[in-house]
Amino acid sequence: MVLDNADDNGVFFHANKSNGRELLATLLPQAEYGSILVTSRNSLAARNLVGSDSDVIEVQPMNEEESLALLRARISPSQSGNPGESDEHEIALVQAVEYIPLAITQAAAYIINRLPLLSVSTYLHLFHESESRQTKLLQNQDSTDLRRDYSSQYAVITTWQISFKQIR
Structure with a gap:
């Protein structure tokens, strides 16, 4: 699964209780098989979604x-x-x-x-x-x-x- 442009940390980790919405992050699949590739310009959102700094790969712009x-x-x-x-x-x-x-x-x-x-x-x-x-x-x-x-x-x-x- 590819989660592209996951730039807004709040979208994934702040529930909106007023309209009954749960945390979007809880809806991401959790399984021993398969992977989720996350792309983000926001390092906080990236770290929170993948779980640790060691799983974040920073991609530099092309030269x-x-x-x-x-x-x-x-x-x-x-x-x-x-x-x-x-x-x-x-x-x-x-x-x-x-x-x-x-x-x-x-x-x-x-x-x-x-x-x-x-x-x-x-x-x-x-x-x-x-x-x-x-x-x-x-x-x-x-x-x-x-x-x-x-x-x-x-x-x-x-x-x-x-x-x-x-x-x-």
């Missing part, structure tokens, strides 16, 4: 090298534009989307769907035009990635909005 490898795995060098220019544009693109794997994957899918009319450099130019253009490009509903969950619309934008809300 530039890893981000470029992901982008290049999606877009072959012949698809990314002029070979001499492609490296600098690829670097600029992964920096622009802040090394977020989902954003990189969606940008690559957008580019691939519009080949040969769109290159990495053209995508980057469009991306920097305005915030509304960034939102449109990152929503990318026509991605052909078979692993993408089509029931979760606007995943990158939603993820960023959650992160910004958490920071505020």
Whole structure:
């Protein structure tokens, strides 16, 4: 079982007696077999859900090298534009989307769907035009990635909005 974005400790550990709700954490399966994978940006919620610090695995953000490898795995060098220019544009693109794997994957899918009319450099130019253009490009509903969950619309934008809300 995957418990994704378990960021609010109160949702799991504070019962709402006024409407008869029990602790959500008590509803998680307890068995000797199987596992629950918890993802969270909140270290307190993560520790409380998994039971101890030793069971928490901190995942660091991707670095530039890893981000470029992901982008290049999606877009072959012949698809990314002029070979001499492609490296600098690829670097600029992964920096622009802040090394977020989902954003990189969606940008690559957008580019691939519009080949040969769109290159990495053209995508980057469009991306920097305005915030509304960034939102449109990152929503990318026509991605052909078979692993993408089509029931979760606007995943990158939603993820960023959650992160910004958490920071505020």
